[in-house]
Amino acid sequence: MFVDFKFSVNSRIMKVLKFGGTSVGSAENIQKVKEILMGQDDDVIVVVSALGGITDKILSAAKMAAIGTGYFQAELTEINTRHYQTIEKLFVAEKQEEVKAKTAVLLEELERIIQGVSLIGELTPKTLDKIGGFGERLSSLIISEFIPESKWFDSSKLIKTNSDFGKAIVDFGQTNQLIQAAFASFSGIAIVPGFISSNNAGEYTTLGRGGSDYTGAILAAAMEVASLEIWTDVGWVAVGIGVAVLVVSFRPLLFATADAAGLRDRTALIEELSTPLAQARKTLEECGELLEACATGDRAAMADAYGDILVTIIMGCATADLDLTLCLEGAYNEIKNRKGFLRPDGVFVKQS
Secondary structure, eight states: OOOOOBOOOOSSOEEEEEEOTTTTSSHHHHHHHHHHHHTOOSEEEEEEOOSTTHHHHHHHHHHHHHTTOTTHHHHHHHHHHHHHHHHHHHSOHHHHHHHHHHHHHHHHHHHHHHHHHHHHTOOOHHHHHHHHTHHHHHHHHHHHHHSTTOEEOOGGGTSBBOSOTTSOOBOHHHHHHHHHHHHTTOOSEEEEESSEEEOTTSOEEEOOTTHHHHHHHHHHHHHTOSEEEEEOOSSSOOOOOGGGGGGGGHHHHHHHHHHHTTOSOHHHHHHHHSSHHHHHHHHHHHHHHHHHHHHHTOHHHHHHHHHHHHHHHHHHHHHTTOOHHHHHHHHHHHHTTOOEEEOTTSOEEEOO
């Protein structure tokens, strides 16, 4: 099942496709990603997450290094092995050594940083942001080498934020200009690492857990693409959530609200509204509007309410530091083996 929600249509046809960690978690799945991309008729910007589980291992290694345990070396070995084995499965022998050499540069840089953390016994938010995006940098490198005639773009040079490491806020004015300039004359397949960004000093920042979805949304909004598709591996059933692009509109909207209220500290308002509780309340409000629309049979209001509920769910996941893709997978795994029937009133009755 593939669901594609259209966002806005530019005079030029371009799409943004985002593939999560499970979708690129193995050589077999990366091959499926290649097949999907080779079947595209439009220009595409492809945002990829780290290989499934790699970011957790990187952060685990860094935390172990910070407390003085040498066990981080085992995590680093597993990270290296996972990437090299993926390369061996994807590429013919002659190409393998070339891709391994490029990958080794990043893996060695990651090891040097974590060794440094071990020596000083401190892991700062700034260092966490620097190492947190290595998984995406590695996966996007491998995938760009695997997809014929694709071009790799460094999203950290396109998405600019402030210097609040660990909770950076995007500078949309600067970011949109950089993205539009980078892709103004581009055609073909662009491979972009998700999650990573940078401040004006060129230091790495990150977009928070589930930030690869946010990367896709930022790129889609800046380029006014035909659609944004978020792909996840749920028994290899692709689920596209193009409405996720509306996430991008959220922070600028809050900025405008703060300005209208005469508030100088716009970030304070954003922090006040960007909380799981605030989004949960907003979801309930929208559900109330949906109930009213259903009761009156107002289909336009129903459509509006459903859209608003989706946006609040997406924002709720972001503010709770949850990965929406993993939430969907968890929900699917909960129900995939259930047996029963659907009553006329919409209630699913389980059968033992």
